[in-house]
Amino acid sequence: MPPRRQSTPRSAEHAALGEAIRLARVERGLSQEALADAVPMHVTYLGGLERGVRNPSYDGLVRLARALKVTPGALVGRADELLKTQS
Amino acid sequence: MPGPSVAAFSAAMRAMREERGVSVADAAAATRGVSATRLAAVEEGRREPDFVLIMRLARTLGVKSSEFVSRGEILDPAMPLADDVILAALGRAELHKGDDRPGVLYVTLVEHLGLRKGSVTSRRLRPRLRELVAAGDVEEFRRRGYGLLTLTHKGNRRLKDAEPVALPEAPQHRRWREARAAATERISGCRGDVRSALEGAAALLADEDATSDAWYALAGQLERACRRVGSATHCLREWAEPGDAAADVPSDEHRGRRNYRLWDHTAHGSGRPDDAGSE
Numbered sequence: 001m002p003p004r005r006q007s008t009p010r011s012a013e014h015a016a017l018g019e020a021i022r023l024a025r026v027e028r029g030l031s032q033e034a035l036a037d038a039v040p041m042h043v044t045y046l047g048g049l050e051r052g053v054r055n056p057s058y059d060g061l062v063r064l065a066r067a068l069k070v071t072p073g074a075l076v077g078r079a080d081e082l083l084k085t086q087s
Numbered sequence: 088m089p090g091p092s093v094a095a096f097s098a099a100m101r102a103m104r105e106e107r108g109v110s111v112a113d114a115a116a117a118t119r120g121v122s123a124t125r126l127a128a129v130e131e132g133r134r135e136p137d138f139v140l141i142m143r144l145a146r147t148l149g150v151k152s153s154e155f156v157s158r159g160e161i162l163d164p165a166m167p168l169a170d171d172v173i174l175a176a177l178g179r180a181e182l183h184k185g186d187d188r189p190g191v192l193y194v195t196l197v198e199h200l201g202l203r204k205g206s207v208t209s210r211r212l213r214p215r216l217r218e219l220v221a222a223g224d225v226e227e228f229r230r231r232g233y234g235l236l237t238l239t240h241k242g243n244r245r246l247k248d249a250e251p252v253a254l255p256e257a258p259q260h261r262r263w264r265e266a267r268a269a270a271t272e273r274i275s276g277c278r279g280d281v282r283s284a285l286e287g288a289a290a291l292l293a294d295e296d297a298t299s300d301a302w303y304a305l306a307g308q309l310e311r312a313c314r315r316v317g318s319a320t321h322c323l324r325e326w327a328e329p330g331d332a333a334a335d336v337p338s339d340e341h342r343g344r345r346n347y348r349l350w351d352h353t354a355h356g357s358g359r360p361d362d363a364g365s366e
Contacts (some may be wrong), residue, residue, distance in 0.1 A: 013142045013152070058093055058136045061156075072091065073160050076141075077153035 009052030012083060018052035020078040024068045025050075038067040091156075094132050095163030099155050100144065101130040102162075102201065106256040107148050108264055118147045154253040161200060161255065164207050168200070168215050174224060174246045175254055176200045177238055183259055185334030190228065190235030201255025259335040262345070263326060269347040270319035277319055277350075280312035318344045 009015035025035050032050070036043040041060070048054035049064075056064070065072040104114055111130070115123035121140055128134040138152075145152040160166045176199040180191040183199075194204055202208045216236070219225040224242035228235055238246065256264075287305050291297045321344040329335030337345055 010139070011142070014138065017138060056138050058096055058138075058141065061138065062091065062093075071156075071160060073153050073157035076156045077151070080151045080153045 007051065007053070010055060011052070012086065013079065014052035014055065016052075016083040016086070017056075017076070017079040018050040019082050020075055021046075021064065021068075022050045023078070024070060024075060028068060035067060039063050091159040091163040091166050093135060095166075096136065096155065096159035097130050097132045098162050099158035100136070100141075102255065103148060103150060103155065103158060104130075104144075106260070106264065108268070109148065114144065114147055118143045150253070157253050158201075158255060162202070164211060168211055169252075170215070170219065170224070171246075171249045171252050172200070172254070173212070173215055173219060174238065174242055174249070175252045177225065177236060178243070178246050179254060179257060179331060181237065182332075183257060183334045185336040189237040190230060191237070192233060193236060195258075196236060198258045199254065254331075257329070257331055259329045260331075263322075263329055263335070266322040266326070266345055266347050269350075270322040273347070273350070274316065274319040274323065277312065277315040281309070281316055284309040284312050315350050318347065318350065321345065322347060 009018065025032070028035075030038070032046050033043050036046045039046070041063070045054060049056055061075065062072050065075045068075065104111070109117075111127050112123045115121050115126045118126075118140075121143060125134060125140075126144070129136045129140065141155055142152045145155060161168065161172060173196075177191070177196055180195050180199045181189060184191060197204050197208055197212065200208075200212070202212070216225060216227075219242070220227055223239055224245055226237050226239050228237070284305065287308065291301055291305060321341060325341070326337075326345060343349075
């Protein structure tokens, strides 16, 4: 059975990471479908990541960053920045 | 763009935990939902970390989660070294030299990057250095036959304008940490050595027929034991944790008290002054 769709982020950090992923994707002019195909990962999973309800593995982060053409450090760094401006 | 490997990331996590002097057990205890078994498995590369673990461990260690990831990129031999990282490491190496003369050895730069000296590092770092020299950010020169590297004015400006990067532990901090760990482990044994030397002294005082050899042997034993306790005490209580912003240079009278490696070898304890510089 697939996991139930959740709408509340797992944590503020997950929400920030999701936002960083979404921003990087939009800046590259990619739709969720196009990015999911490039990684590759399921588009539902990508949607979950962007909403902050999924918890990516380190490898998942690296593959996602590669598809977004940024370093994983830059992607997570952006999430750290977003978190800082929120609090 | 290739990504850093999980192995390099795990090594970065372990290095940053050790630099803060936190054991696996303590780190796991302070991190919600992370057991010591799992943390050890992640550090050894047997299990894969996920974002929850990365983020919570970062909070425990007081670093940003991106610092683990960036550190993994520095440690991964397959990843190119970023200009900003090399310039920042060179700037810190020159600052930590503790004197006004410019220039550090290549091996010192390698140490500040947290890398191992060798052909793998050399193949990654040398071409990047040549590019930085060609761009006018770094200058290579010789003094007394040693090849030295220094930041040019342009390189310094570029470093000041860049985003601060998370560098690996500085060599001076590693020396402080390792000396403290050794002192913590050894100090009670060293105090025991003083006690047994004193018992030896009491025995000699009671013995009218003690030879001069016995007295001189005791003198050496007592001096070595006292110096070891003194050195360990200095490492534990008087040596302040060195920050990154300044060179950690011991005062003249404290030179030689910081080198725990001499504890087992020196006859006179004064030893070699600490290697605070790089030459």
